[in-house]
């Protein structure tokens with residue numbers, strides 16, 4: 001059984017579009033390079049969860065997500081690599097898309113459920129897998145063990161003044177914030193959901209620390225795109241070689257450039273931006289028939 005392990009990822013300086021200015025230094029932590037499908041923060045979030053499931057001698061990992069979930073793809077691949085069976089419980093009508101097909105490749109059993117059933121995830125799980133050796137993983141890998149894994153993202157050494165990441169459930173930011181404190185770094189999140197101001201308090205509760213989340217960069221809401229965002233992703237890719245996805249890291253990086261323009265950082269700051277991966281999402285965007293995601 002191969003379980004996920006601790007892993008170091010490279011940090012790269014970003015000079016694109018920054019040469020002329022006297023703004024902060026920007027570096028990017030390439031968590032996207034961890035694995036093509038167990039990408040970025042999903043590896044971090046699953047690491048201790050899989051260890052726990054193994055210790056409890058569970059055979060099947062059961063988790064939840066939407067039909068475009070990076071988390072379900074990561075779980076399907078990690079499960080198959082580590083000898084677990086996997087079930088993905090998917091919100092809404094049955095759909096057939098690239099993400100669902102990838103999950104099926106790794107043997108994930110898919111169950112489509114109504115939004116009503118999805119809202120009561122724990123009950124659904126307990127009814128469906130009553131006294132089995134199935135292991136419950138919450139949507140997006142949120143939770144204590146997921147947060148602990150995300151603490152490993154933060155590099156040691158105190159070179160950086162700030163560390164920034166995208167916020168979905170906020171588990172990643174909570175873990176990063178906990179570990180950043182000891183390194184003297186300020187952790188900040190860019191929220192990709194609309195009307196999600198409540199997440200700031202949720203993250204604070206998870207980490208036990210005050211949380212800084214910027215809520216003005218969701219660009220219309222979760223998974224919503226616009227020509228300016230897609231253009232930014234394209235020019236960033238051609239200028240740096242680094243691909244960003246349109247749901248999380250594209251919005252994150254655009255926000256970082258906006259914060260720089262607004263004079264949010266000083267020229268003495270050294271900002272570390274975490275590339276949390278998610279490139280299966282970009283690939284599906286590039287396939288014409290798959291564009292109308294919800």
Ligand SMILES: *Cc1c(COP(=O)(O)O)cnc(C)c1O
Pocket residue numbers: 040041042070071140166167168169170171172173245248249276277278279
């Ligand atoms: C899932 C995901 C996130 C969100 O992480 P949370 O811990 O839920 O906030 C961020 N970036 C990418 C690329 C993701 O796939």
